[in-house]
Amino acid sequence: MRSKISEENPLGILGIDHLEFTCSSLETPTKELFYKFGFQKTAQNKELNTELFTQGQVRFLLIDSKDENSQAYKYVRDHGEGVSKISFLVEDCEHAIKTAVERGGEMVQNLKVEESEHGVYKTAMIKGFGDVLNEFVERPRTFFRPGYEALENDESAQPLSARVARIDHLTNNVPKGEMRKWVDFYKQVYGFKVTRYFDIKGVKTGLQSEVVQLPLGEVIIPINEPEEENGKSQIQGFLDLHNGSGVQHIALTCGDILTTVKELRERGIKFLDIPHTYYEDIPKREFTVEEEISELEDRQLLVDGDEEGYLIQNFTETYVGPLFFEFIQRKKHNGFGEGNFQALFDAIERDQVKRGYLE
Numbered sequence: 001m002r003s004k005i006s007e008e009n010p011l012g013i014l015g016i017d018h019l020e021f022t023c024s025s026l027e028t029p030t031k032e033l034f035y036k037f038g039f040q041k042t043a044q045n046k047e048l049n050t051e052l053f054t055q056g057q058v059r060f061l062l063i064d065s066k067d068e069n070s071q072a073y074k075y076v077r078d079h080g081e082g083v084s085k086i087s088f089l090v091e092d093c094e095h096a097i098k099t100a101v102e103r104g105g106e107m108v109q110n111l112k113v114e115e116s117e118h119g120v121y122k123t124a125m126i127k128g129f130g131d132v133l134n135e136f137v138e139r140p141r142t143f144f145r146p147g148y149e150a151l152e153n154d155e156s157a158q159p160l161s162a163r164v165a166r167i168d169h170l171t172n173n174v175p176k177g178e179m180r181k182w183v184d185f186y187k188q189v190y191g192f193k194v195t196r197y198f199d200i201k202g203v204k205t206g207l208q209s210e211v212v213q214l215p216l217g218e219v220i221i222p223i224n225e226p227e228e229e230n231g232k233s234q235i236q237g238f239l240d241l242h243n244g245s246g247v248q249h250i251a252l253t254c255g256d257i258l259t260t261v262k263e264l265r266e267r268g269i270k271f272l273d274i275p276h277t278y279y280e281d282i283p284k285r286e287f288t289v290e291e292e293i294s295e296l297e298d299r300q301l302l303v304d305g306d307e308e309g310y311l312i313q314n315f316t317e318t319y320v321g322p323l324f325f326e327f328i329q330r331k332k333h334n335g336f337g338e339g340n341f342q343a344l345f346d347a348i349e350r351d352q353v354k355r356g357y358l359e
Contacts, residue, residue: 004091008215010191011099012091015218016167017137018052018059019250020085021320022072026051026064030081030320034060036267037252037325038160043148052144056165058252059144061087075131080321083247085125085133086170088219093138097124100136105189108133118143126189129172129182129223130245158267162259164252168328169213169220169336173238173248179208179225186212186221196222196336207235211336222336224248232358241322249315251326257312258291261299261327270317274300290331302340309333313340 005012023030026049039053039060049064063084065072075084090096094111101107105126114121119140128134139145174182186192192212200207206227213220226235238248254260265271279297282289287305289296291312296303301312309332316325 005095008191008193009218010103011088011096011136011189013096013190013214013218014089014091015057016170017087017089017135017139018061019083019167019170019247020061020063020072020087021081022063022065022075022084023081024065024076026062028081031062033319034062035156035158036269037264038158038163040157040159041151041154043144043150045148047147050148052148055160055163058164058167071133078131079243079246080241082242082321082323083132083170083250085135086128086247087135087137090136090138093122093124093136096136096138097126100126100189103189103191104185105134109135114146116143116146121146129174129185132172132245132247160260160263162254162256162263164254164260164327166253168251168253168326168330169211169222170250171222171224171248172245173224173235173242174245175239176226176228176236178245179210179223182223183210183212186223190214190219192219192221206233217334237358238322246321247323249324249326251313251328254327254329257301257327257329258295258299261301261314264327265299271300271314272317274302274314278302287333304335304340305331305333306335311335 003012004014021030034053039055041051042054043052044050049066051062053060053062063072065076067073072084075082097107097111107126109123109125111122111124122138123135125133125135172182183194187194192214194210195213196211198209200209207224208227209222209224211220211222224235226233239245261271276297279293282293282303286307287310289303289310296312301314303310303312305311311328311330311333313326313328318324
């Protein structure tokens with residue numbers, strides 16, 4: 001196999017291995033949410049009180065935060081439930097941690113090697129943005145980690161007929177003035193490149209955003225900051241509720257988004273409401289969609305694109321603290337729905353006005 005380690009990918013990252021969600025307990029609505037999303041519990045560690053939920057290549061590890069000495073406890077205490085660790089699957093963990101530190105990363109855990117009947121498992125960690133840790137994982141592809149019991153059947157599973165495949169991207173929210181710092185962090189430590197820049201203005205507030213990623217899209221991370229410091233805004237609303245920087249949303253790739261979103265709506269998942277006028281304008285835009293516009297409106301799906309292709313997307317309401325989810329299907333288009341950003345931004349503003357956060 002050709003090595004992934006290169007000038008463009010100096011740490012040899014293969015993709016996102018899993019995201020770690022800290023929970024106040026394993027019986028919170030977060031667990032039920034993942035079941036509604038079509039995830040299945042595939043492994044657990046009863047001693048650590050953790051459970052792994054999987055769908056396609058997506059893995060969410062739920063961590064009970066009762067241990068007062070754990071990072072999970074401190075994260076929930078300081079921020080509430082949310083993503084406390086991003087774990088990157090790497091080709092060579094020893095190389096990844098050594099290179100990350102040489103490039104300016106702050107080590108939290110040096111190389112740790114564990115042997116099991118399934119093979120060798122290696123991890124290491126550096127500090128990420130805010131209080132989110134960045135973990136490097138090298139492991140056998142068929143085995144999650146030592147100490148975990150694999151589960152073949154989950155009687156509570158509610159699989160979707162059109163499941164999600166992978167994490168398309170995950171978005172970080174940071175305070176005003178910190179976007180550049182964290183863009184530079186991902187560029188310097190990981191070798192990511194900036195591929196897009198946005199300056200979005202709503203009726204009341206605004207945001208700035210840059211997208212950093214690996215060249216083949218193995219990992220894509222947009223970074224948002226509010227336009228004004230200390231004022232009330234959509235991004236500042238997240239920062240206030242989360243008490244600091246955090247993962248704002250996670251985008252999940254679909255192969256058949258019309259079916260996926262239809263099923264999720266039937267399960268009670270709430271998405272942004274899109275006005276009829278939005279769909280009247282679709283034929284006037286610079287791309288042509290294959291789907292019936294009436295079907296897109298029925299599912300309340302957004303579309304955006306160019307002459308080369310388009311994407312279909314929508315965003316849930318907030319479900320894990322102020323974190324929400326995006327479902328996206330790409331059809332020869334690698335954008336982020338720039339043409340929909342304003343609609344999304346305005347919709348979140350309206351929600352914050354309704355909740356009394358914005359006046």
